[in-house]
Amino acid sequence: xxxxxxxxxxxxxDGLVLISDLVxxxxxxxxxxFNTADIALADQVISGDPAIDRLSIELDELSIQILARxxxxxxxxxxxxxxxxxxALLERMGDLARHLAQLTRRHYPEHVAPDALRDxxxxxxxxxxxxxxxxxxxxxxxxLELAEQLIEDDARTDALHRSVFDAVLxxxxxxxxxxxxxxxxxxxxxxxxxxxxxxxxxxxxYLSTGEWVMSRR
Amino acid sequence: xxxxxxxxxxxxxDGLVLISDLVxxxxxxxxxxFNTADIALADQVISGDPAIDRLSIELDELSIQILARxxxxxxxxxxxxxxxxxxALLERMGDLARHLAQLTRRHYPEHVAPDALRDxxxxxxxxxxxxxxxxxxxxxxxxLELAEQLIEDDARTDALHRSVFDAVLxxxxxxxxxxxxxxxxxxxxxxxxxxxxxxxxxxxxYLSTGEWVMSRR
Numbered sequence: 464x465x466x467x468x469x470x471x472x473x474x475x476x477d478g479l480v481l482i483s484d485l486v487x488x489x490x491x492x493x494x495x496x497f498n499t500a501d502i503a504l505a506d507q508v509i510s511g512d513p514a515i516d517r518l519s520i521e522l523d524e525l526s527i528q529i530l531a532r533x534x535x536x537x538x539x540x541x542x543x544x545x546x547x548x549x550x551a552l553l554e555r556m557g558d559l560a561r562h563l564a565q566l567t568r569r570h571y572p573e574h575v576a577p578d579a580l581r582d583x584x585x586x587x588x589x590x591x592x593x594x595x596x597x598x599x600x601x602x603x604x605x606x607l608e609l610a611e612q613l614i615e616d617d618a619r620t621d622a623l624h625r626s627v628f629d630a631v632l633x634x635x636x637x638x639x640x641x642x643x644x645x646x647x648x649x650x651x652x653x654x655x656x657x658x659x660x661x662x663x664x665x666x667x668x669y670l671s672t673g674e675w676v677m678s679r680r
Numbered sequence: 681x682x683x684x685x686x687x688x689x690x691x692x693x694d695g696l697v698l699i700s701d702l703v704x705x706x707x708x709x710x711x712x713x714f715n716t717a718d719i720a721l722a723d724q725v726i727s728g729d730p731a732i733d734r735l736s737i738e739l740d741e742l743s744i745q746i747l748a749r750x751x752x753x754x755x756x757x758x759x760x761x762x763x764x765x766x767x768a769l770l771e772r773m774g775d776l777a778r779h780l781a782q783l784t785r786r787h788y789p790e791h792v793a794p795d796a797l798r799d800x801x802x803x804x805x806x807x808x809x810x811x812x813x814x815x816x817x818x819x820x821x822x823x824l825e826l827a828e829q830l831i832e833d834d835a836r837t838d839a840l841h842r843s844v845f846d847a848v849l850x851x852x853x854x855x856x857x858x859x860x861x862x863x864x865x866x867x868x869x870x871x872x873x874x875x876x877x878x879x880x881x882x883x884x885x886y887l888s889t890g891e892w893v894m895s896r897r
Contacts, residue, residue: 527758527761530747530751530757530761531753531754531757534751536748537748540744540747540748541744544744544747544764547761547764547765548764548768551765551768628861631857632857632858636857638857640849640853640855640860641849643860643861643864644848644849644860644864647860647861647865648864648868651865651868
């Protein structure tokens with residue numbers, strides 16, 4: 464019975480890693496699609512999102528079955544409750560990658576961001592990919608230094624987010640109203656992607672420390 | 681022991697109702713502040729948000745303690761797991777009300793939305809308040825017709841959201857770039873508020889039907 468339980472617990476952790484593999488692919492492809500106006504890649508992200516949603520629901524089912532059958536306590540309980548939370552956050556990260564892909568598709572064959580913002584968005588994309596990579600390693604290794612790094616890195620994402628607004632609000636901004644709208648949405652999606660990763664990093668810290676009380680931010 | 685357990689379960693449900701009372705106040709005040717450029721009311725929403733966050737964390741702690749001590753199964757387990765999810769969604773609804781209040785504060789003494797969009801935003805606000813009221817009644821009564829209504833109503837929120845973009849992208853739009861940016865963010869916040877309510881409504885349906893598999897959207 465105990466062996467089954469341990470196997471189920473490690474299935475939960477494997478499930479999180481698998482979903483985060485797909486989220487990493489999604490944000491890599493969505494970012495490249497966004498920055499190169501690649502509609503085929505954008506479509507790949509859009510058509511791949513239901514798989515993330517499905518795996519996330521399956522992981523929830525498994526977690527709830529474990530709660531029902533095993534009544535885990537202490538750290539085991541935290542692993543299962545943590546997985547319920549993390550799966551929802553990973554699923555949301557997949558949605559955000561899909562939203563970026565949908566913006567890309569809507570503007571094709573044009574780029575979403577005008578030339579003046581190209582460099583900032585290349586940097587934001589690189590930052591989100593780095594975030595997804597750190598997150599993936601964190602879920603694989605449970606190395607809490609990676610959680611720290613993720614939380615610290617988010618300040619960089621926020622700074623890039625603000626710099627998009629600074630650029631759009633400068634007197635020399637020549638974008639159309641549609642570009643202003645879509646660049647606002649895009650930077651918000653990139654920035655929220657980082658926020659979800661921070662929430663997962665904080666969950667990982669909580670798994671380790673066992674402190675229930677924590678901010679969700 | 682059983683009596684204690686039942687009392688704890690009803691504390692969980694009372695906790696959800698209490699948080700949704702605060703979220704209803706927050707969206708009412710944030711909407712009025714947004715539509716009337718009322719900075720005092722906006723500040724009230726901003727300073728009230730930490731209470732929502734704290735109650736939500738306390739509810740999580742209670743839920744996790746119940747899982748650890750009681751090992752609930754069947755419907756009781758669904759109530760507790762449902763509360764863990766709903767508390768996170770309600771907390772996010774509070775954040776969105778705060779974001780609207782922060783936009784209001786940033787533009788004061790001007791309105792965020794220019795005159796041309798005033799009517800649409802009054803309607804969106806009314807729609808979000810109706811959503812928060814339905815949600816509050818749903819959590820109080822567990823009447824699943826309210827869940828159905830919430831899910832149906834969201835199409836109206838989405839239509840209003842699209843009509844903001846339609847108005848901004850019309851040739852006669854005369855807003856500044858800053859107004860375009862902030863109106864884009866504002867409509868997104870109003871629309872996401874509705875999405876979170878739909879997620880809670882679907883959780884409520886799941887509580888009743890006991891089907892694990894469900895979309896998060």
